[in-house]
Amino acid sequence: MTPFPDNGGPIDFSDVTGGATTSGGPRTYVVKKGDSLSKIAKEFYKDAKQWKKIYQANTDQIKNPDLIKPGQKLIIPD
Numbered sequence: 001m002t003p004f005p006d007n008g009g010p011i012d013f014s015d016v017t018g019g020a021t022t023s024g025g026p027r028t029y030v031v032k033k034g035d036s037l038s039k040i041a042k043e044f045y046k047d048a049k050q051w052k053k054i055y056q057a058n059t060d061q062i063k064n065p066d067l068i069k070p071g072q073k074l075i076i077p078d
Contacts, residue, residue: 027076031068044076053077 029040037051045053055065057075062068 027078029074029076031070031072031074033070035068035070037062037065037068040074040076 027044029044031040037054038048041050041054042048044050051065054074054076055062057077058072061072062074068074
């Protein structure tokens with residue numbers, strides 16, 4: 001027996017409203033103990049001086065760039 005009914009017609013996906021995508025969404029990073037914006041920038045951009053890019057993308061949750069907390073989910077812009 002097949003997992004889908006075979007009624008000879010096409011399968012109707014018209015009611016499907018969501019699903020996973022392989023691209024299009026921003027990259028994210030969850031801060032770990034001992035992280036800093038410059039350390040994260042070095043990991044993603046190979047340049048610690050790019051930390052401001054991460055800071056500017058996350059000013060809604062980072063008030064002081066020297067004080068990030070483990071568990072924070074940061075957006076990593078391209």
